[in-house]
Amino acid sequence: MTYDAIIVGARCAGSPTAMLLGRKGHRVLLLDRATFPSDTLSTHYIHQPGVARLKRWGLLDRILASNCPPISRALLDSGALTLRGGTSLSDGTPDAYSPRRQVLDKILVDAAVDAGVELRAGFSVQELLWEGDCVSGIRGHTKGGALVTERARIVIGADGMRSMIARAVQAPTYKTRPALGCAYYSYWGGIPMDGAEVYLRPRNVIILWPTNNGLTLIFVEWAHHEFHKIRADVERNYLQAIDSIPSLAERVRGGRRGERFTGTADLANFFRRPYGSGWALVGDAGYHRDPVTGQGITDTFRDAELLAKALDAGFSGRESLAPALADYEHQRNRAVEWMYRLTCYLARWHTLPGGNVLIRAVSGDQEATDNLLGMFVGTVRIPEFLSPLKLMRLVGRRFSKGRLTADPTPTVKMSKATRSPMKNSDYAPKLNE
Numbered sequence: 001m002t003y004d005a006i007i008v009g010a011r012c013a014g015s016p017t018a019m020l021l022g023r024k025g026h027r028v029l030l031l032d033r034a035t036f037p038s039d040t041l042s043t044h045y046i047h048q049p050g051v052a053r054l055k056r057w058g059l060l061d062r063i064l065a066s067n068c069p070p071i072s073r074a075l076l077d078s079g080a081l082t083l084r085g086g087t088s089l090s091d092g093t094p095d096a097y098s099p100r101r102q103v104l105d106k107i108l109v110d111a112a113v114d115a116g117v118e119l120r121a122g123f124s125v126q127e128l129l130w131e132g133d134c135v136s137g138i139r140g141h142t143k144g145g146a147l148v149t150e151r152a153r154i155v156i157g158a159d160g161m162r163s164m165i166a167r168a169v170q171a172p173t174y175k176t177r178p179a180l181g182c183a184y185y186s187y188w189g190g191i192p193m194d195g196a197e198v199y200l201r202p203r204n205v206i207i208l209w210p211t212n213n214g215l216t217l218i219f220v221e222w223a224h225h226e227f228h229k230i231r232a233d234v235e236r237n238y239l240q241a242i243d244s245i246p247s248l249a250e251r252v253r254g255g256r257r258g259e260r261f262t263g264t265a266d267l268a269n270f271f272r273r274p275y276g277s278g279w280a281l282v283g284d285a286g287y288h289r290d291p292v293t294g295q296g297i298t299d300t301f302r303d304a305e306l307l308a309k310a311l312d313a314g315f316s317g318r319e320s321l322a323p324a325l326a327d328y329e330h331q332r333n334r335a336v337e338w339m340y341r342l343t344c345y346l347a348r349w350h351t352l353p354g355g356n357v358l359i360r361a362v363s364g365d366q367e368a369t370d371n372l373l374g375m376f377v378g379t380v381r382i383p384e385f386l387s388p389l390k391l392m393r394l395v396g397r398r399f400s401k402g403r404l405t406a407d408p409t410p411t412v413k414m415s416k417a418t419r420s421p422m423k424n425s426d427y428a429p430k431l432n433e
Contacts, residue, residue: 003027003118003152004315006138008125008165011040011101013283013300014158015108019057020308022115026315029150031140035121036109037102041262043185043219043291045098045196045209049378050298052093053305059111060093066103069210070095073195074373077245078351078359085370086195087377096196096377098211104297128155128168128279135169135278154311154321156280161268163285169276171286175340177269180347181290182227184234184263185219187211190255199248204241205292205350206248215258218242221292221347227265234261267291269344271333274307275325282307287332289340290347293376299336306331338382342375353386361394368394 005021007014010032018030034040046054054060072095076083088094099107113119122142129137129149137151157165193216196209208218220241222230230237238261243249267290274286283300310328314321345353352358352372362368374380384390 001027003029003150005029005154005156005311006031006150006152007156007158008032008138009158009160009163009283009285010034010036010109010112010119010121011105011158011283012108012297013285013304014156015105015112016053016057016301016304017156017158017282017308018112018117019108019115020304021311022112022117024308024312024316025116026312028112028117029152030109030112030117030119031123031125031138032121033124037106040101040105041264042101042296043098043207043217043294044101044104044211044297045096045294046104046301047096047294047298047377048087048093050301051095051097053301055093057111059107062107063097063099063104066099066107066212068097068099068103068212070097071195071209072096075195075197076359076373077197077199078356079199079201080356081359081363083359083363083369083372085366085373087370087374087379096209098209098217100212103212125164128165131278133277135276153315154278154280156282156307157285158282159285161266161284161288163272163281165279166272166281166285169279171272171274171276171281173270173272175271177344179224179265179267179290180269180344181205181221181267181292182224182230182263182265183219183221183267183291184230184238184261185217186238186257186261187215187259188218188252188255189215189258191216191218191251197248199245200351201241201244202350205346206241206245207292207294208248216255218252219291221290221350223348224265224267231263234263267347269340269347274329274332275322280307280311280325280328287336289336289343292347293339293343295336295339295343298378302335303328303332339378342382354391357395358391361391365394 004026006029007018008031010030018028021028073086123140125138125140127139128135135155139147139149141147157163193210199206205221208216210216220238242252269289272281272286274281282303306328310324313319313324362372371380371385375382375385
C-alpha cells in the first residue's frame with residue numbers, strides 16, 4: 001500500500017500533523033523510535049495560541065483532565081523592578097499550560113490514532129527511498145525486526161532539530177545563529193506558585209512555572225561559553241543562580257527537588273527549508289530557536305496546521321503541491337520572524353531590548369505591562385509594541401513623571417531600513433558593544 005504521508009516522529013510536531021491529515025481522510029503512517037507515554041528533553045510550556053489550537057482540535061479537555069494547572073499570571077523581575085500581569089485571548093482561552101511530555105505526547109498520539117492514523121511505535125527509520133531525485137518512502141524496522149519498506153506520496157520529518165530526514169535530503173539552512181545559551185532544569189515540589197515567573201539577571205535567566213502532580217519546573221540558562229563550567233558541578237551552579245534572588249531562594253530551599261537535572265548546550269538557532277521533492281519538515285526539524293522564550297511547542301502546533309493545510313490542498317488537487325508547500329514556508333517564517341530575533345537577543349544578553357529603560361517605562365501602567373508580557377505569549381505583535389513611536393510615548397510619559405534613571409544595559413542601534421529597535425537582519429537588535 002502507498003500512503004499519502006509517512007511521518008517520522010510522533011511527538012508534538014508529528015502527531016498533530018498526522019491527526020489533521022487523518023481527519024481529512026488521508027492515509028497516514030506515523031513512526032517513532034520511542035513508545036508512549038515517555039519523556040523527552042523539553043520545558044513543555046504551551047503559550048495561549050498553542051492552547052487555543054488544542055481547544056480547536058478538541059484536545060484541551062484531555063489536558064485539563066491530567067491535573068495540569070492553568071497559568072494565567074506572569075511575573076517579570078529585572079532585578080531593579082518587578083512587573084506582574086496577565087494575558088488572554090478573545091476566544092475565551094485565557095490560560096497557558098505546561099503538561100509533562102509523558103502526558104502531552106500520549107494525548108497527541110492517541111488523537112492521531114483516533115483520526116485513523118496508523119501508528120508504529122518503537123520503529124527506527126534507517127534510510128529514505130528515492131525515485132530519481134524524489135523521496136518515495138522509507139526503510140526501517142522495529143527493535144529486533146526485519147527491515148520493511150513503506151512508500152508514500154510524501155515523507156515528513158518531525159524528528160527534531162537533529163532530524164535524520166533533514167540530513168538525508170540535505171535540507172538547506174539559513175538565518176543560522178550558533179548556540180547562545182546553555183541550560184539546565186529540574187522539577188521541584190512544595191514551591192508556592194502563582195503563574196509563571198521570569199528573572200532576568202546579567203549572568204543568567206531563571207524561569208519557573210507549575211506542571212502536573214504539584215511540581216514546578218525551574219529552568220536556568222547561562223551564556224553558552226559557560227557550559228563546561230556549569231556542567232562540572234550542575235547542582236552547585238544551579239542553586240547559586242537561584243540564591244542570587246533571595247525571595248526565590250527561600251521558596252526553593254523550602255521545597256524539594258523531585259527529579260534529576262536535565263540540560264544541554266545544543267541550542268542552535270536556524271531555519272531549514274521545510275520542503276522538497278517528496279519530503280517536508282515540521283517542528284524543530286524545520287525551525288529551531290533557543291528555549292528561553294518557551295516558544296517551541298506553540299510554534300510546532302502552528303506549523304503542523306500550516307503543513308497539514310498545504311498537504312491537504314495538494315493531495316485534493318485544489319492546489320499544486322509545490323506552491324502550497326512554498327506558502328507553508330513563507331507563512332512559517334513570517335509568523336516567527338520577530339520572535340526569532342527577540343529570542344536570540346534575550347538568550348545572548350539576558351535582558352530585553354532597552355533593558356531597564358523599557359521595564360521602567362511600562363511599570364505602573366498595567367495595560368503596557370500586559371502588552372509587554374503579551375509579546376512573549378503571541379497576543380501582541382512585537383514590531384508594534386517595540387515601534388519607535390510606541391517606545392517614545394512610553395518613555396516620554398515616564399520621563400515626564402521623573403521615574404526613569406540611567407540604564408546600564410547595552411543600547412540599541414536603530415535601523416533606518418525598518419525604523420525599529422530591531423535591525424532587519426538574521427537576528428536583532430544590533431548593539432553597541
